[in-house]
Amino acid sequence: MFRQWFHRWGSPPWFYRMSGTLLPWLSVVAAGLIATGTVWGLAFAPEDARQGNSFRIIYLHVPASFLALAGYYLMALAGCIGLVWRMKLAFWAVRAAAPIGAALTFIALVTGSIWGKPTWGTWWEWDARITSMLILFFLYLGVMALASAYQNSDSGNRAASILAIVGMVNIPIIYKSVDWWNTLHQGASLKLTSAPTIHGSMLYPLLIMIAGFYLLYAVLLLLNLRCEILSNERHSRWLQDFLGDKR
Amino acid sequence: MYFASFADLIAMNGHGIYVWSAYAIGYAVLAALIIQPLARHAALSRQIRQQQDED
Numbered sequence: 556m557f558r559q560w561f562h563r564w565g566s567p568p569w570f571y572r573m574s575g576t577l578l579p580w581l582s583v584v585a586a587g588l589i590a591t592g593t594v595w596g597l598a599f600a601p602e603d604a605r606q607g608n609s610f611r612i613i614y615l616h617v618p619a620s621f622l623a624l625a626g627y628y629l630m631a632l633a634g635c636i637g638l639v640w641r642m643k644l645a646f647w648a649v650r651a652a653a654p655i656g657a658a659l660t661f662i663a664l665v666t667g668s669i670w671g672k673p674t675w676g677t678w679w680e681w682d683a684r685i686t687s688m689l690i691l692f693f694l695y696l697g698v699m700a701l702a703s704a705y706q707n708s709d710s711g712n713r714a715a716s717i718l719a720i721v722g723m724v725n726i727p728i729i730y731k732s733v734d735w736w737n738t739l740h741q742g743a744s745l746k747l748t749s750a751p752t753i754h755g756s757m758l759y760p761l762l763i764m765i766a767g768f769y770l771l772y773a774v775l776l777l778l779n780l781r782c783e784i785l786s787n788e789r790h791s792r793w794l795q796d797f798l799g800d801k802r
Numbered sequence: 803m804y805f806a807s808f809a810d811l812i813a814m815n816g817h818g819i820y821v822w823s824a825y826a827i828g829y830a831v832l833a834a835l836i837i838q839p840l841a842r843h844a845a846l847s848r849q850i851r852q853q854q855d856e857d
Contacts, residue, residue, distance in 0.1 A: 597821070598803050598811055608814035612824045619828065658835050662828045669824040673817055771832070778839035785846040795854055798847055 565642045567784050568793040574777040581774050588767030595760035603757070612670040614760055617744070618768035619662040623691060624726060626656040626772060630698065631723050634716030644780075646712035647787065649719055650702045651779035655772065657695035664688055675739055683736035687729040694722040708787075 563569050596614030603610035630652035637645035667685065668678045679685070702715035733742050744753050745761075753761070788794045805811040812818050 593825070597825070598805065601804055602815075608817040609820050611814070611817075611821050615825060615828045654838075655835060658831050662831050665827050666824040669820050669827075673820050775835055775839070778836070778843065782839050782842045782846060785843060785850065789846070789850050789853070794850065798850055799854065 565640075565644050567644055567788055567791075568797070570644060571781060571784050571794070571797070574781055578774060578777055581770055581777070585767050585770035585774055588763050589771060592760045592764035592767055596764065600757050600760050601754075606674055609670055609673040610757075612666050613744070614764050616663060616666040616670060617761060618764045619659045619666065620688070621765055622768045622772045623656055623659040623663050623688070624729060625769070626652055626659060627691065627694070627719075627722070627726060629776075630656060631719045634719040637712060637716050638720075643787070644784075646716065647780055647783035648776070649698065649712065649715050651776055651783055653695050653698040653702065653715070653719075655775045655779065657692060657699065659772075660688060660692040660695060664692060671739075680739050682739040683732035684729065684740035687725060687732050690725050691722075691729060694718070694725060698722075 592614060597611055600611070600614075602608045630649055633645045633648035633652065636642055637649060664685070667688075671680070672678050698715045698719050701718055702711045705711040705714065733740050785794070803811065805814075812822070814821055
């Protein structure tokens with residue numbers, strides 16, 4: 556059962572067709588959640604007692620940061636699968652995930668910096684959380700650079716996957732940074748192991764945004780993977796037939 | 803709405819500039835993330851079809 560599932564999702568023709576069917580639905584739900592969460596967070600949620608309205612940046616900053624990290628897990632896992640089972644689609648997933656992760660990390664850093672100005676009085680501080688997120692950004696850029704650094708795309712795939720896996724050491728550091736070094740960045744507002752530290756009226760739009768960002772991430776990953784499939788399988792029969800039928 | 807007026811929503815008690823610029827930059831990046839693969843997909847399918855026609 557698992558084997559069959561694994562083989563199906565690993566097959567480019569099947570993946571290409573399946574993702575084409577899924578994408579419109581995923582996109583509509585993602586757009587609906589993000590639009591709802593944004594309007595709710597910006598206009599309807601109450602302001603924070605200490606930070607005032609600047610805290611509204613949380614509705615963009617936290618979802619982007621979550622997905623920047625979740626995307627890294629996914630990229631490293633895809634790299635593992637690619638290296639162990641030599642699955643082409645897994646390597647393409649590494650290539651697809653890297654620019655999305657870099658952009659989300661960039662959003663997390665920029666929104667954090669803008670939030671820092673009115674809250675801490677500074678745009679930037681070499682705080683542990685901020686520095687480890689900056690390292691995450693460079694890891695994503697490194698994976699992108701390695702993937703395209705070789706003439707032979709197999710070498711690029713392997714090198715990028717190895718860097719993705721090695722970079723996993725940074726992930727627990729990011730999570731624990733606010734506990735290990737109690738410097739500037741505030742502690743987590745959401746934890747799996749305990750009740751959230753923010754009130755429901757502020758929490759619901761945040762949860763909606765996080766759900767929306769997970770779906771948006773799926774949409775972006777599928778879009779990029781479909782491009783990788785087109786670019787790598789351009790000479791294969793199934794793709795030519797598929798595109799031929801579509802006109 | 804939490805704010806008394808639309809002008810209050812824009813001003814956000816002085817924090818408007820921070821909040822709105824953060825959202826503007828963030829959503830501009832997200833828009834680019836969506837447009838880039840769509841454009842690449844369209845260009846690649848066009849190339850592949852052209853190649854087919856030449857064959």
